[in-house]
Amino acid sequence: GQQLNQSPQSMFIQEGEDVSMNCTSSSIFNTWLWYKQDPGEGPVLLIALYKAGELTSNGRLTAQFGITRKDSFLNISASIPSDVGIYFCAGRLNYGGATNKLIFGTGTLLAVQP
């Protein structure tokens, strides 16, 4: 199955730093979702994006739906230790199918040093 290119694979930062990660695809998407997964738990939805160019915030998190519809970005400002986890992007292809299947990125592991 197809997977999205997500980068970086991992990040090790100091508390208080800002974080940026992104997902790219060769295909056009009509939906981008960002999830966070804590160890041994299910992913939790952070932000959903539905329009090209859309910029949406959720507290210290900000995500953008790329203008080309082939990429998306997630930024975390002023990181704190509880931001630790794996962040996944997910997208739905814009081919008009009715299945609503999501394609997931490979994840970005974030570690925050207090």
Place this chain on the structure above:
Amino acid sequence: DGGITQSPKYLFRKEGQNVTLSCEQNLNHDAMYWYRQDPGQGLRLIYYSQIVNDFQKGDIAEGYSVSREKKESFPLTVTSAQKNPTAFYLCASKRGGSSGDNEQFFGPGTRLTVL
């Protein structure tokens, strides 16, 4: 509280045995999904169901089976035909079936280990 529950949290199975993982949701969602997660990889779709009594194969359906007899339940059976079943299994649901938004909500997962 509304949500998705999966049981058990940890499951051990001997080679050659079938095992069934439970997934229940009380969100009144139409669509339900099963994913498999392996270390360092994204989620891979096993099966999905957009409406009761109907389900479709995902990308890695071989060695798995499902049923959708009730809207709130979507059990996954890992059969002995699955060659590498040790993994973390995640169930998700979404409102609206084949229509509606694309936001899937996940359960807490079941970690299956084959001994």
